[in-house]
Amino acid sequence: xxxxxxxxxxxxxxxxxxxxxxxxxxxxxxxxxxxxxxxxxxxxxxxxxxxxxxxxxxxxxxxxxxxxxxxxxxxxxxxxxxxxxxxxxxxxxxxxxxxxxxxxxxxxxxxxxxxxxxxxxxxxxxxxxxxxxxxxxxxxxxxxxxxxxxxxxxxxxxxxxxxxxxxxxxxxxxxxxxxxxxxxxxxxxxxxxxxxxxxxxxxxxxxxxxxxxxxxxxxxxxxxxxxxxxxxxxxxxxxxxxxxxxxxxxxxxxxxxxxxxxxxxxxxxxxxxxxxxxxxxxxxxxxxxxxxxxxxxxxxxxxxxxxxxxxxxxxxxxxxxxxxxxxxxxxxxxxxxxxxxxxxxxxxxxxxxxxxxxxxxxxxxxxxxxxxxxxxxxxxxxxxxxxxxxxxxxxxxxxxxxxxxxxxxxxxxxxxxxxxxxxxxxxxxxxxxxxxxxxxxxxxxxxxxxxxxxxxxxxxxxxxxxxxxxxxxxxxxxxxxxxxxxxxxxxxxxxxxxxxxxxxxxxxxxxxxxxxxxxxxxxxxxxxxxxxxxxxxxxxxxxxxxxxxxxxxxxxxxxxxxxxxxxxxxxxxxxxxxxxxxxxxxxxxxxxxxxxxxxxxxxxx
Amino acid sequence: xxxxxxxxxxxxxxxxxxxxxxxxxxxxxxxxxxxxxxxxxxxxxxxxxxxxxxxxxxxxxxxxxxxxxxxxxxxxxxxxxxxxxxxxxxxxxxxxxxxxxxxxxxxxxxxxxxxxxxxxxxxxxxxxxxxxxxxxxxxxxxxxxxxxxxxxxxxxxxxxxxxxxxxxxxxxxxxxxxxxxxxxxxxxxxxxxxxxxxxxxxxxxxxxxxxxxxxxxxxxxxxxxxxxxxxxxxxxxxxxxxxxxxxxxxxxxxxxxxxxxxxxxxxxxxxxxxxxxxxxxxxxxxxxxxxxxxxxxxxxxx
Numbered sequence: 001x002x003x004x005x006x007x008x009x010x011x012x013x014x015x016x017x018x019x020x021x022x023x024x025x026x027x028x029x030x031x032x033x034x035x036x037x038x039x040x041x042x043x044x045x046x047x048x049x050x051x052x053x054x055x056x057x058x059x060x061x062x063x064x065x066x067x068x069x070x071x072x073x074x075x076x077x078x079x080x081x082x083x084x085x086x087x088x089x090x091x092x093x094x095x096x097x098x099x100x101x102x103x104x105x106x107x108x109x110x111x112x113x114x115x116x117x118x119x120x121x122x123x124x125x126x127x128x129x130x131x132x133x134x135x136x137x138x139x140x141x142x143x144x145x146x147x148x149x150x151x152x153x154x155x156x157x158x159x160x161x162x163x164x165x166x167x168x169x170x171x172x173x174x175x176x177x178x179x180x181x182x183x184x185x186x187x188x189x190x191x192x193x194x195x196x197x198x199x200x201x202x203x204x205x206x207x208x209x210x211x212x213x214x215x216x217x218x219x220x221x222x223x224x225x226x227x228x229x230x231x232x233x234x235x236x237x238x239x240x241x242x243x244x245x246x247x248x249x250x251x252x253x254x255x256x257x258x259x260x261x262x263x264x265x266x267x268x269x270x271x272x273x274x275x276x277x278x279x280x281x282x283x284x285x286x287x288x289x290x291x292x293x294x295x296x297x298x299x300x301x302x303x304x305x306x307x308x309x310x311x312x313x314x315x316x317x318x319x320x321x322x323x324x325x326x327x328x329x330x331x332x333x334x335x336x337x338x339x340x341x342x343x344x345x346x347x348x349x350x351x352x353x354x355x356x357x358x359x360x361x362x363x364x365x366x367x368x369x370x371x372x373x374x375x376x377x378x379x380x381x382x383x384x385x386x387x388x389x390x391x392x393x394x395x396x397x398x399x400x401x402x403x404x405x406x407x408x409x410x411x412x413x414x415x416x417x418x419x420x421x422x423x424x425x426x427x428x429x430x431x432x433x434x435x436x437x438x439x440x441x442x443x444x445x446x447x448x449x450x451x452x453x454x455x456x457x458x459x460x461x462x463x464x465x466x467x468x469x470x471x472x473x474x475x476x477x478x479x480x481x482x483x484x485x486x487x488x489x490x491x492x493x494x495x496x497x498x499x500x501x502x503x504x505x506x507x508x509x510x511x512x513x514x515x516x517x518x519x520x521x522x523x524x525x526x527x528x529x530x531x532x533x534x535x536x537x538x539x540x541x542x543x544x545x546x547x548x549x550x551x552x553x554x555x556x557x558x559x560x561x562x563x564x565x566x567x568x569x570x571x572x573x574x575x576x577x578x579x580x581x582x583x584x585x586x587x588x589x590x591x592x593x594x595x596x597x598x599x600x601x602x603x604x605x
Numbered sequence: 606x607x608x609x610x611x612x613x614x615x616x617x618x619x620x621x622x623x624x625x626x627x628x629x630x631x632x633x634x635x636x637x638x639x640x641x642x643x644x645x646x647x648x649x650x651x652x653x654x655x656x657x658x659x660x661x662x663x664x665x666x667x668x669x670x671x672x673x674x675x676x677x678x679x680x681x682x683x684x685x686x687x688x689x690x691x692x693x694x695x696x697x698x699x700x701x702x703x704x705x706x707x708x709x710x711x712x713x714x715x716x717x718x719x720x721x722x723x724x725x726x727x728x729x730x731x732x733x734x735x736x737x738x739x740x741x742x743x744x745x746x747x748x749x750x751x752x753x754x755x756x757x758x759x760x761x762x763x764x765x766x767x768x769x770x771x772x773x774x775x776x777x778x779x780x781x782x783x784x785x786x787x788x789x790x791x792x793x794x795x796x797x798x799x800x801x802x803x804x805x806x807x808x809x810x811x812x813x814x815x816x817x818x819x820x821x822x823x824x825x826x827x828x829x830x831x832x833x834x835x836x837x838x839x840x841x842x843x844x845x846x847x848x849x850x851x852x853x854x855x856x857x858x859x860x861x862x863x864x865x866x867x868x869x870x871x872x873x874x875x876x877x878x879x880x881x882x883x884x885x886x887x888x889x890x891x892x893x894x895x896x897x898x899x900x901x902x903x904x905x906x907x
Contacts, residue, residue, distance in 0.1 A: 272862065273861060273862070273864075273866070273867065276864060276867050277867065280867060292864075293674075293687075293863050293864045294673075295674060295863075295864050295865075295867075295868040295870040295871070296864035296867050296868055298868070299864075299867055299868045345670055348670060348673075349670065349673070349687060349688050421848070426859075426862040426863065429848065429859070429862075430687050430688070430859075430863070432848075433687075433688060433848070433850055434688055437665060437668060437688065440664075440665045441665055448848045448850075449848065450848045452756075
């Protein structure tokens with residue numbers, strides 16, 4: 001997937017922010033031997049120093065910290081490395097989580113990081129909503145209570161009524177911000193408001209009023225940012241301008257001796273091409289995942305010191321159907337397309353470096369499917385090999401016939417398709433073009449259409465405006481999250497408390513329009529949305545059983561055709577720093593600032 | 606997005622009365638300078654390509670996945686694209702859309718701009734004020750940003766739609782110039798004579814003024830084609846219009862996003878549409894040089 005950015009800055013605004021923060025930048029920043037230069041995200045000089053804001057000058061792993069850092073695991077979504085939390089323990093039913101903070105953790109102003117900071121952060125998280133901090137009574141997996149046990153111990157209780165296995169990871173994933181900075185921004189009765197807003201027993205009127213106040217506070221808090229950075233991470237923001245953010249080492253950081261660079265320069269970018277140019281010039285010590293064509297990769301690796309690290313990525317690109325559009329509601333048509341699309345060729349054209357053709361459609365990336373249900377079980381599923389004959393047979397089963405090289409539907413209309421891709425996603429555009437060529441060759445005239453940008457694409461796909469389009473699926477490692485991409489709100493299943501309810505196509509965000517239930521050979525009638533919901537509360541053995549059913553359902557019913565599994569490709573440069581993570585390391589989805597905290601990245605001697 | 610060339614206001618040429626004279630003069634003028642022949646040949650080749658090009662290839666162009674972004678070879682004279690499609694085939698099949706859209710836009714510009722300019726310049730007074738305020742309004746519209754906005758609601762799937770929008774936003778400059786010329790012409794003796802003979806406005810505008818403005822308008826039509834090629838290719842390059850793999854703008858965009866500028870691999874994919882645009886512009890400019898001499902006797906060297 002291509003990363004695309006629009007700086008959206010004005011020179012004047014950027015300049016004001018520079019002056020407001022620290023002054024001007026100098027070109028010598030990135031040339032010094034112990035300066036680490038990287039590209040992480042788009043830099044917005046006007047953004048607040050607030051990790052809760054999407055446009056932020058708090059950079060994860062550098063000056064923005066969590067309780068723990070998620071490991072890249074195929075099957076364990078709750079595997080974390082300690083960050084501000086030294087350790088944690090959870091009851092087997094996931095109802096109670098006790099977190100012990102590092103006693104030596106300090107903010108960059110010298111104050112200790114305490115349980116009060118974490119509690120204040122939980123309040124800020126509630127104001128933003130979502131996940132464990134949904135401001136809704138009885139939300140599944142929500143935080144019911146936060147108790148400060150002592151200065152470095154804090155307890156989180158899950159709301160009664162559910163024992164969601166995502167509770168731990170949602171809490172550990174919370175951004176931790178200083179109470180001394182954010183506390184004064186919140187009313188004294190913030191926890192009373194949160195309790196009323198999330199208490200199923202509270203009157204509807206009180207509940208609505210409290211929810212309104214919490215949400216209003218959320219809007220205020222997300223825009224808030226201190227003038228001076230107060231960081232518990234290894235770095236603290238020194239200055240920012242539209243071109244780069246400069247962070248200097250935080251001497252109060254608990255593991256400061258592990259941190260090799262004295263300074264970090266995070267460059268801004270506005271598109272893949274800019275990142276490629278920096279990498280080809282050898283100017284970056286590390287860069288975020290960037291879709292890179294084979295020819296560009298070759299050029300990047302030709303630069304002395306540049307190296308590529310790769311590992312699995314729990315994400316797959318799929319071609320998703322809007323089954324409200326005929327004849328895509330016919331499973332034989334979807335199966336025909338699965339046979340007619342050559343996944344290997346499509347991956348070669350679209351994502352030759354950062355992707356591997358999906359073995360088949362299971363709803364999980366191939367490695368995760370094998371890990372959960374075993375290679376033998378995956379092999380037994382329909383592999384949908386590229387086979388024009390089988391594709392044609394399926395189209396005939398759907399009542400179509402071929403005339404003059406073009407497939408004609410039973411109603412006499414030619415079977416044509418429009419495949420939608422967002423502008424800027426070069427791999428989806430190229431892959432989509434390849435699919436359109438293949439299907440057109442097979443007698444299904446297919447046209448590629450582009451949406452102006454990804455936001456427009458997401459909004460229009462949700463409105464059911466597209467017939468079929470690229471869709472990210474298998475977002476692991478949580479099996480619930482992975483299958484929620486296929487059997488969640490976009491396909492009609494919405495959460496109500498601990499349960500889900502199915503909405504008709506076109507309602508409540510249901511653009512996929514799949515059947516609520518289907519009979520799968522050997523498994524009987526399955527409601528995939530309900531099974532997906534059960535994954536959230538299932539133990540490992542139960543998850544295996546459910547995943548096997550959902551993989552079979554996805555393979556048989558094909559709400560989407562899995563095209564390629566992404567590979568996490570990252571480029572680093574070993575000219576100035578060494579000891580980067582190895583291929584397939586479980587830290588590969590973390591950022592270099594987190595790598596440094598874990599002892600990676602040392603000065604080259 | 607207006608397009609104009611300088612008009613010899615002080616001494617408008619009288620258009621040759623018969624078409625045969627025009628073609629004979631054009632041929633004579635073309636032969637005088639080899640550069641003009643080159644220009645005419647370039648334009649002719651592109652026009653011919655636009656007409657017959659799409660018939661030379663199948664709708665779904667063949668691809669060779671072992672030749673992705675390949676350089677020029679005997680089988681692919683200009684190399685291949687990201688899918689292994691022959692760049693020459695893309696270029697040839699994509700010419701029609703580009704030319705039709707640009708020509709249609711130029712035609713609309715000329716029709717509206719000439720009609721507004723002639724009528725406003727001849728009638729003056731209230732009609733002039735009204736038409737010129739409308740013209741001013743069109744001139745103040747930032748054409749390219751407007752097209753960017755329009756592209757979010759209108760998908761420009763046909764070349765005529767694209768040409769229509771480009772033309773409707775681009776006639777302001779021509780209307781202003783034609784009006785200026787008309788203001789000058791209307792004071793000349795032959796127009797005054799026509800008025801004195803009681804000729805109706807329609808006769809004076811279409812039979813006395815228009816023939817004298819026509820050379821200028823014809824040259825604007827040609828120059829407008831190149832301008833509108835830039836505009837539409839720019840829109841496609843920005844990726845705001847439907848994906849059509851053989852559109853010249855899309856070719857440039859995809860060449861860039863596939864790292865051609867970084868690596869040089871598949872350079873033909875990037876250079877083919879760029880060089881085509883340059884060649885077409887060059888051809889039009891050289892041809893306009895010839896037309897200028899045909900229409901303006903004072904420039905003739907014989």
